[in-house]
Amino acid sequence: MSSTTKPTIVLVHGAWHGSWCWRFQIPAIEALGYAVETVDLPCVRGLAGTTQLDDAAHVRSVVESQISMGKRVVVLAHSYGGPIASAAITGLSGKGVLGMIALCAYVFPGGMDQGAVIRDLGGLPYVTWDVPSEGLFLTKDPRSLFFPPDVPEDRIDWAIPQLRPQSMAANMGIVPPQAWQDDSYIGRLGYIRCTADVVNPIAQQDSMVTGAGGKEKWVIRTLEGSGHSPFLSRPHEVAATLQDIVNDFEAKL
Template identity: 90%
Template sequence: MASTTKPTIVLVHGAWHGSWCWKFLIPALEDLGYAVETVDLPCVSGVAGTTQFDDAAHVRSVVESQISMGKRVVVLAHSYGGPIASAAIRGLSEKGVLGMIALCAYIFPGGMDQAAVIRDLGGLPFVTWDAPSEGLLLAKDPRSLFFPPDVPEDRIDWAVSQLRPQSMAANMGIVPPQAWQDDSYIGRLGYIRCTDDVIIPIAQQDSMVAEAGGKEKWVIRTLEGSSHSPFLSRPHDVAATVQDIVNDFETKL
C-alpha cells in the first residue's frame, strides 16, 4: 500500500559538480511537497585518491541518517553519481529506501574496472589528466559538454564558475557492488532519458538501461530536447518527472 507521506529525495551530483548544482531543482521539488537532502561527494574535495567507494560510503551515511529518523528515501543521481547512489543503497530496499532514479546517469556493473575500459577506448578526449595537480582531472570544455542545447547562458556562466577538479581515482577505479543488480529493487529503479545530452548520448543511455534489465527493472521517462543538465534548464520538468516515477514506485510496494 502506498504511503501518504512523501519520501525524502537525496540528491547525488555528478563529476566536477557539487550540491550547488541543485539550486533550481530543490525549490521545484519542495513545491511538490518533498523534503530534500543534498551531498557533496569526496571526489570533488580536491583530494587526490578518493574513490567511488569513498563517495558511496558518504552517500550511504546520509541515507542511513534519514532512515534512522523514520524517513523513507528516494535517491536521485546525476551522471557519475549513478553508480555511487546505486552502491550506497545496496541492502536498504526493505529498510527505508523506496528506490533510485538515475538522471541521464551512468549504469555500470559492480566490479567493472573503469581504468581498463578507458584504456580500451583510447582514453577520454574530453578531460585533462593530472590537472590542476597530480591525481586530479578537469573537463576540457565544460561549456560544450554539459549545457547545450537548452541551458540559458547566464546559468552556464554561473555553473562553469562552480565546477571543481575531480579525483582521477574515482573515475579510474573499480565500481562498487551495485543495488540495481539485486532483484530487491525491480520496479523501483527509474531512469530519466535526456535526448539531447552531449556527454552521454541518448543511444548510450538506452544501451545502458537495456543491458541493466530494461523495462522489466526500470521505470523509464524522457525529457525531449534536454541537455545533460536539466536541473539547470528545466527544473520543474525534472521535479514533475521525479514525482511521476516516485508515484510509480509506490504502486510496487
C-alpha cells in the same frame, strides 16, 4: 500499501559538480511536497586518490541518517552519481529506501574495471589528466560539454566557475557492488533519459539501461531535447518526472 508521507529525495551530483548544482532543482521538488537532502561527494574536494567507495560511503551515511529518523528515501542521481547512489543503497531495500532514479546517469555493473574501459577507449578526449595537480582532472571545455542545448547563458556563466577538479581514482577504479543488480529493487528503479545529452549520448543511455534489465527493471521516462544538465535548464520538468516515477514506485508496494 503506499505511505501517505512523501519520501525524502536525496540528490547526488555528478563529476566536477557539487550540491550547488541543484540550486534551481530543489525548490521545484519542494514545491511538490518533498523534503530534499543534498550531498557533496569527496571526489570533488581536491583530494587525489579519493575513490567511488569513498563517495558511496558518504552518500550511504546521508541515506542512513534519514532512515534513522523514520524517513523513507528516494535517491536521485546525476551522471557519475549513478553508480555511486546505486552502491550507497545496497541492502537497504525494504529498510527505508523506496528506490533510485538515475538522471541521464551511468549504469555500470558492480566489479567493472572502469579504468580498463577508459584505457581501451583510448582515454576520454574531453578531459585533461593530472590537472591542476597529479591525480586530479578537469574537463577541457565544460561550456560546450555540460550545458547544450538548453541551459540559459546566464546559468552557464553562474555554473562554470563552481566546477571543481575530480579525483582520477574515482573514475579509473572498480565499480562497487550495485543495488540495481539486486532483484529486490525491480520496479523501483527509475531512469530519466535526456535525448540531447552530449556527455552521455542517448544511444549510450539506452544501451546501458537495456543491459541492466530494461523495462522489466526500470521505470523509464524521457525529457525530449534536454542536454546533460536538466536541473539547470528545466527543473520543473525534472521534478514532475521524478514525482511520476515515485508514484509508480509507491503503486508497486
